[in-house]
Amino acid sequence: MSTSPAPPTRPLRADAERNRQRLIAAAQELFASRGIDVTLDDVARHAGVGVGTVYRRFANRDELIEAVLTGAVRRLADHAEKALTNPDPWGGFEEFFLATSRDFAENRGLRELVLERNRGTADAFVDARNGFEPAARTLIVRAQQAGELRDDVEPSDFPLIHLMLGAVTHHTRDVAPELWQRFVTLLLDGLRTRRDRPTALGAPAITEDQFDRALT
Structure with a gap:
């Protein structure tokens, strides 16, 4: 039996992508100055977003470290x-x-x-x-x-x-x-x-x- 092709992945909405870039920029600054032990709360606060926004973009700190x-x-x-x-x-x-x-x-x-x-x-x-x-x-x-x-x-x-x-x-x-x-x-x-x-x-x-x- 044939299966239907998976629907194409939709790009992040413009505001979601902006938040992701803000998070990455904030993480880059914090990792560079304070090391990789900073928390996702620290990154969210530095980026000016809620911590829930971080978890919607990155499952955990290791995933954010890898991206950065x-x-x-x-x-x-x-x-x-x-x-x-x-x-x-x-x-x-x-x-x-x-x-x-x-x-x-x-x-x-x-x-x-x-x-x-x-x-x-x-x-x-x-x-x-x-x-x-x-x-x-x-x-x-x-x-x-x-x-x-x-x-x-x-x-x-x-x-x-x-x-x-x-x-x-x-x-x-x-x-x-x-x-x-x-x-x-x-x-x-x-x-x-x-x-x-x-x-x-x-x-x-x-x-x-x-x-x-x-x-x-």
């Missing part, structure tokens, strides 16, 4: 693939390290999702993460084979390095939001095997008053 952050994880793979086209092994490694450091500094939720493995267990995130890790390893090996990157560095060192940088960003985000660049430069100089002279640091040191405010 999967693309950000995939951009890490784009950074790696782009860096691999750089003919200079150190230049490609440095390019990727700087790009990922900036993404993690500007988006706490992304940092948590990628670096804290118990957070990003959904298939979409695992697939996206697996998409950039092989290319990142290639960048590391290529720079080591060129004699530019310390040969005692392992790929597993880099998530921990980014967690260290994340601690800087976490404490200084409201005091000196670009301070992470200073420590990225220090790290890159320490990772490189050949350096005629120290690289100029990307941001000034914070004052004692800023330090007190950052750690309070």
Whole structure:
């Protein structure tokens, strides 16, 4: 017996789509600044809608996180693939390290999702993460084979390095939001095997008053 074709999916009404975009924008801001532990109530309040509106668009927080952050994880793979086209092994490694450091500094939720493995267990995130890790390893090996990157560095060192940088960003985000660049430069100089002279640091040191405010 033949069955009737399923009716076409109707697009969201204009007001419903506007609410969905407001929710996504609000979630992007909150995940970036506060991490992925924010609640759906937080997102609804930030978007200026009722929490029922959130649940009509997204079944749970994980579904909202997937809608907001999967693309950000995939951009890490784009950074790696782009860096691999750089003919200079150190230049490609440095390019990727700087790009990922900036993404993690500007988006706490992304940092948590990628670096804290118990957070990003959904298939979409695992697939996206697996998409950039092989290319990142290639960048590391290529720079080591060129004699530019310390040969005692392992790929597993880099998530921990980014967690260290994340601690800087976490404490200084409201005091000196670009301070992470200073420590990225220090790290890159320490990772490189050949350096005629120290690289100029990307941001000034914070004052004692800023330090007190950052750690309070």
